[in-house]
Amino acid sequence: MKRPIDTNALQIPLKSGLCPCLYVPIGARDVDAIEQYVGRVVKEMALRAPLTALFVEAYLPDEIDFRLPIWSMPESKILHCRQQVWVHVDYSGYRSAYQKAFPDACLKGMVLDHVLNRRIARLKGFGYLRIVPVTRAVNSSHGSLSEDWGVKYHSTSRMREINEASLAAVQYADLSDIVKMLNVQGGGSLMDYVNEAQAWVDAPKSCV
Template identity: 35%
Template structure:
């Protein structure tokens, strides 16, 4: 059975520059929504079956592999076949993740709630996807989360969302970048440049204002930088 597409959430993500082929679910109102929009659920912790879920997903058939983002090995996290989702109030999530993903070595990583829990609570979502990221990337996202919570503390900023009552949301630019372990630090202008760079077709020139940040990541090919280099052109 094919998964549903949440139209309001789709439009919301695409307004931020997320391509239609990169709609990555990150929060859900309940388990039924996860089953309908994300994948098949298996409880992880027998004593807390509602708190931690292993979700088996299938990548969409329409994924555009010509986008530059797929040249970053970390992008496989987006449609990872086995995902861990947890209740917004569950505190044993690290233990649950290790049980569900025993082959993943996360000793040097923190487990990031792809949408911050305060924001998820404000917007009425009870389940959040977990992804492993470095501590520095997770810390850098806190400012974006704080700014978002301050904005959404006023219901007028999410009136349309409240009216639409989406059962899931797809990742926004901040969340897409955090899953790739990119440090964002609340700089919304730079987030927009990253979206323009990563979600464009291979060979598209990068935004000039992003060049400095691109130099700090070893997965960025020299061919995307003004100095040229020995790497394969993206």
């Protein structure tokens, strides 16, 4: 099954100049949103409902435009990996859940990262988040500065009203999120590495 696109959630990827083949869901309102826009829930990895972890078989993404340099990177396979782990925003046992889902995965020296910051997710009303393994260095480099700014921004009365009125069932990754998922370090306050990564996703003129 081809993955439907949530047309109410396109502002973030469009702002990053991402083609449809780079629309990567990283947050969802609830389990129904996951099953509509992400994939089929195959198994619950924890039984403490509603604080649970889900093993999801992702739907097929939009047709991949292999002219984009990002798709020549081996790390890009994580973006649309067919088997994914999604966890409730308040669930704490996500490392063991991921290891249970992928028993052969080597997680030594890795941390399991919520691609979308949990505090921001709560403010935006997303109950489930995708998790991926990244190195500690990558996790730290994409950390507190931008995320603290994001929390403050979404805590303002204006953004609370906008988020409450939003019809988006999922959140798609922006370029910074994609860089993190590729296990590439961010570049400090100016996010230099993210700016360089724009070349990885620059679209041919025919990709709009």
